[in-house]
Amino acid sequence: MSDFYFFDSISTELDLVEAALVKSVDSNVKIIDHAAAHLIKAGGKRIRPAFVLLAAKYFREHIEYIIPMAVALELIHVATLVHDDVIDNSDLRRGAPTVRSEWGNRVSIYTGNYIFAHALTLIEEYDQTEIVDILADTSMKICEGEINQMFSCYRTDLGLKNYLRRIERKTALLISVSCQLGAMVSDANSEQIKALKEYGYYLGMAFQITDDILDFIADEKTLGKPTGSDIRQGVITLPAIYALKYDPHRDELKRLLASPELCKTEAERIIDIIVNSAGIDYAYYATNHFANQAQKKLGLLPASPLRQTFAEFADFLSAREC
Amino acid sequence: MSDFYFFDSISTELDLVEAALVKSVDSNVKIIDHAAAHLIKAGGKRIRPAFVLLAAKYFREHIEYIIPMAVALELIHVATLVHDDVIDNSDLRRGAPTVRSEWGNRVSIYTGNYIFAHALTLIEEYDQTEIVDILADTSMKICEGEINQMFSCYRTDLGLKNYLRRIERKTALLISVSCQLGAMVSDANSEQIKALKEYGYYLGMAFQITDDILDFIADEKTLGKPTGSDIRQGVITLPAIYALKYDPHRDELKRLLASPELCKTEAERIIDIIVNSAGIDYAYYATNHFANQAQKKLGLLPASPLRQTFAEFADFLSAREC
Numbered sequence: 001m002s003d004f005y006f007f008d009s010i011s012t013e014l015d016l017v018e019a020a021l022v023k024s025v026d027s028n029v030k031i032i033d034h035a036a037a038h039l040i041k042a043g044g045k046r047i048r049p050a051f052v053l054l055a056a057k058y059f060r061e062h063i064e065y066i067i068p069m070a071v072a073l074e075l076i077h078v079a080t081l082v083h084d085d086v087i088d089n090s091d092l093r094r095g096a097p098t099v100r101s102e103w104g105n106r107v108s109i110y111t112g113n114y115i116f117a118h119a120l121t122l123i124e125e126y127d128q129t130e131i132v133d134i135l136a137d138t139s140m141k142i143c144e145g146e147i148n149q150m151f152s153c154y155r156t157d158l159g160l161k162n163y164l165r166r167i168e169r170k171t172a173l174l175i176s177v178s179c180q181l182g183a184m185v186s187d188a189n190s191e192q193i194k195a196l197k198e199y200g201y202y203l204g205m206a207f208q209i210t211d212d213i214l215d216f217i218a219d220e221k222t223l224g225k226p227t228g229s230d231i232r233q234g235v236i237t238l239p240a241i242y243a244l245k246y247d248p249h250r251d252e253l254k255r256l257l258a259s260p261e262l263c264k265t266e267a268e269r270i271i272d273i274i275v276n277s278a279g280i281d282y283a284y285y286a287t288n289h290f291a292n293q294a295q296k297k298l299g300l301l302p303a304s305p306l307r308q309t310f311a312e313f314a315d316f317l318s319a320r321e322c
Numbered sequence: 323m324s325d326f327y328f329f330d331s332i333s334t335e336l337d338l339v340e341a342a343l344v345k346s347v348d349s350n351v352k353i354i355d356h357a358a359a360h361l362i363k364a365g366g367k368r369i370r371p372a373f374v375l376l377a378a379k380y381f382r383e384h385i386e387y388i389i390p391m392a393v394a395l396e397l398i399h400v401a402t403l404v405h406d407d408v409i410d411n412s413d414l415r416r417g418a419p420t421v422r423s424e425w426g427n428r429v430s431i432y433t434g435n436y437i438f439a440h441a442l443t444l445i446e447e448y449d450q451t452e453i454v455d456i457l458a459d460t461s462m463k464i465c466e467g468e469i470n471q472m473f474s475c476y477r478t479d480l481g482l483k484n485y486l487r488r489i490e491r492k493t494a495l496l497i498s499v500s501c502q503l504g505a506m507v508s509d510a511n512s513e514q515i516k517a518l519k520e521y522g523y524y525l526g527m528a529f530q531i532t533d534d535i536l537d538f539i540a541d542e543k544t545l546g547k548p549t550g551s552d553i554r555q556g557v558i559t560l561p562a563i564y565a566l567k568y569d570p571h572r573d574e575l576k577r578l579l580a581s582p583e584l585c586k587t588e589a590e591r592i593i594d595i596i597v598n599s600a601g602i603d604y605a606y607y608a609t610n611h612f613a614n615q616a617q618k619k620l621g622l623l624p625a626s627p628l629r630q631t632f633a634e635f636a637d638f639l640s641a642r643e644c
Contacts, residue, residue, distance in 0.1 A: 027462065029469050029470060031473070083431050083435070105408055105427060106468070107469065109405050110465040110468045111465075113435075114461075114465040117462045118462060120442075120461075121455055121462075124454060126451075129446045129448075133446040135442075136440070139439035140349065147351050147353055
């Protein structure tokens with residue numbers, strides 16, 4: 001998922017977002033700047049700002065005014081990544097992190113808070129308190145999702161419903177809000193805003209499931225982290241949930257996934273069972289389902305070359321082998 | 323500092339704030355509710371909401387409309403306390419915390435984020451994006467202050483300027499903003515808002531210095547924590563800064579305060595040196611200075627019985643033995 005050709009129509013604006021992101025953290029404390037710059041420069045797919053830009057471009061030709069909003073959405077995403085980076089005591093107890101600065105956790109927390117607060121200052125210029133309310137509400141739900149994910153680790157008894165709620169909060173909501181806010185400040189009417197918000201939601205669901213599939217089947221080079229990172233941390237995603245229910249090796253899988261120790265030491269065996277189960281196909285089926293739902297919402301928008309761009313992203317997710 | 327009689331004129335509204343605070347956290351995740359409720363119910367002096375209320379009451383008789391703002395300011399304060407609660411790896415390495423739930427740090431982080439985001443939703447009804455900007459800007463400065471405080475621990479070479487900047491960010495800014503916002507949404511003119519904002523700033527400085535003095539001289543029962551908690555954590559406050567510069571035992575003090583080990587094992591000796599130095603008197607002198615600065619700002623406000631209330635708080639801080 002490295003090459004999003006469908007972002008071509010907003011490449012100029014994405015460059016502006018990138019420049020603004022790099023410049024965005026300029027605190028009075030070197031360590032905040034350093035920590036934030038590191039994370040921001042490490043980059044990412046910039047999906048959230050891209051959707052802010054695309055949603056705005058759907059309704060207006062010149063969209064320079066939307067840059068701060070696009071930057072804000074990416075910063076909120078980065079803030080959650082910084083907080084995710086906090087090491088759990090439990091991990092520390094197991095001796096996992098080998099190198100970590102003395103004050104690592106606190107720096108991560110305050111840097112995350114700083115980045116989030118900075119994102120809020122960027123949206124003042126739109127002069128709509130509703131935007132703050134939407135972002136605050138989304139943040140609260142993301143927090144709920146993070147805690148829910150934490151307590152769902154190693155839980156082999158939780159099923160599809162719990163998983164969908166987790167990925168909604170982890171990914172779909174912020175992508176949904178990106179589409180919604182991009183449209184909201186760009187003369188879209190309430191039906192169009194709603195359609196894009198829902199498109200973003202379904203696309204975000206498809207996107208996260210694809211990501212969860214790739215964690216099993218892509219190699220370390222593509223992922224930028226070891227294959228099966230989720231499993232090693234006890235995060236049970238859709239392919240595993242399916243295999244836990246229907247695979248002939250489900251009893252063995254259950255025993256392995258329930259154990260923090262075995263999730264690490266037997267990760268390859270777990271991955272092997274899941275990759276050879278129908279769980280991957282089922283997850284692709286689910287991706288297709290959500291990508292199709294996203295497509296449907298586009299029918300509610302006026303004709304525009306941009307509709308094709310939105311459709312291509314959904315196509316891209318549903319076109320995976322299955 | 324347990325009995326703030328000068329809050330009598332707003333006791334009805336403070337009760338409403340208290341009830342709203344208890345009800346304020348109602349997430350879909352039990353552990354967030356539990357963690358937040360515990361912290362909120364543990365209470366505190368409710369200084370920030372009190373100043374929001376008092377500033378509003380200065381300009382309007384009926385101030386029910388200000389309750390959500392007062393709740394929001396206290397929640398922002400509570401959110402910082404939750405994040406302060408995160409255990410450093412360094413502490414853990416030294417084996418300090420004995421009982422801690424498996425996921426302690428992450429729960430603290432997401433609960434803090436949740437509470438902060440919830441505070442933001444409460445201010446939407448005032449429909450002024452400037453309020454969000456002020457709160458976001460304050461949050462960023464608080465983060466800078468927290469990191470600055472962290473990196474100032476055990477640093478015996480940092481002096482008054484560094485200390486004042488730390489307490490400004492730790493305490494003065496949020497009290498200042500409480501006064502400012504209370505006035506801002508209550509028909510105060512820009513000069514009056516500025517006067518109350520500055521009053522809050524100076525009062526906050528005096529308040530934190532008093533708190534720092536008490537950490538040396540009050541007993542465990544009054545403080546609710548062991549005497550010398552700051553010292554034990556390497557937080558060097560005004561009495562220590564003075565003693566490090568002027569006390570005959572300054573070389574010994576410097577050696578002790580520079581060592582994380584000795585700050586714990588020799589805490590009583592350190593406290594003894596500082597309490598018997600002129601550092602406590604000097605800190606009272608500084609408290610008086612800031613309390614007087616706060617008083618001066620009140621002269622810019624119209625005559626009102628509330629002016630007396632604001633003055634009494636400053637008097638209370640400057641009337642300590644010195």
